[in-house]
Amino acid sequence: MKIYDKKKFVFGMMSLLLGICLLVLGFLKGFNSTRIILMILLPIIGISEIYLGINQEAVKREKFEGTEERNRLISLSSKSKAFDVVQTINFALIFLFLILGKQSGEENFIAMGVSFSFIFAISRFVNFFSEIYYERNM
Template sequence: MKIYNKKTFWYGIGFIVLGTLQLMISIWKGFDLKGTVMMILCLLIGGSGLLRSFSREMSREDKIAELDERNRLVEWRAKSRALGIAELVCFVCMLLSIFGMQAMEAFFGGMLVAFGLIFTTMLIIECITLLYYNKKP
């Protein structure tokens, strides 16, 4: 068997490993609904990924869809929106931590520092990427 799409192949292997680990944990600790559903989904996604990576036609369709301009634009817009939402959530958590410091200073102080670092990192990365892509022709 020849692997036509290595990226899909490794995603499939990863999901099968996750499903198998979930199966072993379920056997060891007992089956529950959430774990069983997650295990089945991981095994199905992994199996379909492996099948798609071994099929020439399906791998060709995946590569064409990956290179399609509209799909790439939708992905870029979704990532941009996700970054904006993550920045907003981080800023709100910082504000809540500032107000919460009056109740429990040590706990909310640590949260304020953590959210502040994450928020600052996101802003710096966003500025660097804006500068990079504005320079690029």
């Protein structure tokens, strides 16, 4: 057995071991719904990741898909659109919490609005500096 993707193989082994540990813990301390769900999901994920780590064709196909220009363009476009949507929602939450704070007089709403505005400012600065970086280096 040869390992072609060590990260997937290690992740699969860890998931499988966590599932086994949860099974043992369930027998020792009792079962609850969270443990049962994780006991089922972790070994399934672990076995599939181990299989993907030792399957040469799957590793080649995944590396090809990761480097294909169309897939990279789709990934970059979706991340960019997701960032725009998050910034828009963040901007709306700023106004919502500031208006709620003004109407109700609760300082907690105002604090939440200021917190969201701080996050919005950080995201704008990061976006601005990353654009400068990529304009210089591309």
